Amino acid sequence: MVYKDLFPVMETVLASGVTLLGGLQYHRVDGYRPLTLDLYSPSKKGQPHPRQLPLLIYIHGGGWRRGDSHRCGVFTDFPRLLGDIASRGYVVAAVNYRLSSEAKWPAQIDDIRTAVSFLLNQADVFGIDPQRVYAWGVSAGAQLAASLGNPAESVSSQDQHCPVTASVHGVAAWYGVFDFTTFGDQALQLGIEIPDDAPEWRLIGAESGQDRTARIRSASPAFHTTSRTSPMLILAGKKDRKVPYLQSMQMKDALDRVGVPNFIYIYEEVGHSFICEDEPAETNRVNLSAINKTIDFFDALAF
Structure with missing residues (x-):
C-alpha cells in the first residue's frame, strides 16, 4: 500500500x-511516495534567522x-507544541x-538520515547550526532516534543516496x-503478550535466515553503542503493555558500558x-x- 500524506x-x-x-519534500525514492517534513522556524516568514x-x-x-x-x-x-x-x-x-508496509528495515533509518542531510546541506538557508543537531523520537521513532544517535556506519544502508555521515549530538x-x-x-x-504479527516483526520482515538475523541486530541500537554514541535521555512507563520498560533499562546499561552520558526516568x-x-x-x-x-535536556546541550 502507498500512503498519501493529506x-x-x-x-x-x-x-x-x-x-x-x-x-516540504526532502527526498523521493523511486517507486515510493515523496518523503516530506514539516519545518518550524522562529525566523520571520521568508527570511533566514540572523544567527544559526x-x-x-x-x-x-x-x-x-x-x-x-x-x-x-x-x-x-x-504542531502547536512543536511551534x-x-x-x-x-x-x-x-x-x-x-x-x-512500504519498505522493511533499514529503509526507515535511511530516510531519517537523508532528511538530516537535506537540512544540513541547506543549513544557511534554514538558519541551522550543524554542530547542534538533536533528535527526539517516540515509540517507533525512539528506535530511529537512538539509531541516529549511534555512529552512522553501524547501520548498513539499502539506499545508495543515503548519507552515511548524518548523525546527531543528543537524543531523547x-x-x-x-x-x-x-x-x-x-x-x-x-x-x-506479543502477537506473531507485532509491529516489531513487520518492520524486520517474516523471512528467516542470516539476512533476517543481521537485520534484527542492525535495527537494535543497543547493539551499536560506542564511546561516540550521542548523550541520551530515556523515558518510559513501567506499565507499558506494548513495549517492555526493560528495553529502556537495557539501553541505559548499553550506554553506561561505553561511558556515554545518559539520563533515565521510568514513570x-x-x-x-x-x-x-x-x-x-x-x-x-x-x-x-x-x-x-x-x-x-536539549536546552542543556544546545545553549
Whole structure:
C-alpha cells in the first residue's frame, strides 16, 4: 500500500510567531511516495534567522506502520507544541519516513538520515547550526532516534543516496524498542503478550535466515553503542503493555558500558504513550513532565 500524506504543503505563521513550512519534500525514492517534513522556524516568514540555531529532529511513532509528522501520543494539537519549542530558539523538523508496509528495515533509518542531510546541506538557508543537531523520537521513532544517535556506519544502508555521515549530538527517546533480540523474552518476563504479527516483526520482515538475523541486530541500537554514541535521555512507563520498560533499562546499561552520558526516568503509573488508564489527570501530568524533561535536556546541550 502507498500512503498519501493529506497534510497540505503550506507556509504559515503560528500564534507563537513561528513560521511553519509544512509538507516540504526532502527526498523521493523511486517507486515510493515523496518523503516530506514539516519545518518550524522562529525566523520571520521568508527570511533566514540572523544567527544559526540548533536543529531538533522529531521522529513520530506508530509502530513503524502508521503515524505522521504532526501527531504524537495524546497531544491534541502537536504542531502547536512543536511551534512552541521552536519559539525557544530551535529550528524543529518533524520528519515522515517510509512505513513497514512500504519498505522493511533499514529503509526507515535511511530516510531519517537523508532528511538530516537535506537540512544540513541547506543549513544557511534554514538558519541551522550543524554542530547542534538533536533528535527526539517516540515509540517507533525512539528506535530511529537512538539509531541516529549511534555512529552512522553501524547501520548498513539499502539506499545508495543515503548519507552515511548524518548523525546527531543528543537524543531523547520515549518508550522505545532498543534490542529486538531481547524484546520477546522481556515481554514474557513481564507477562506481556506479543502477537506473531507485532509491529516489531513487520518492520524486520517474516523471512528467516542470516539476512533476517543481521537485520534484527542492525535495527537494535543497543547493539551499536560506542564511546561516540550521542548523550541520551530515556523515558518510559513501567506499565507499558506494548513495549517492555526493560528495553529502556537495557539501553541505559548499553550506554553506561561505553561511558556515554545518559539520563533515565521510568514513570511508575503509566503505560505506552504515558497513558494512565485509571486516572486521566496522571496522563496529563506525566506527558507534561516528559515534555519538560525533554526540553530541559536539549536546552542543556544546545545553549
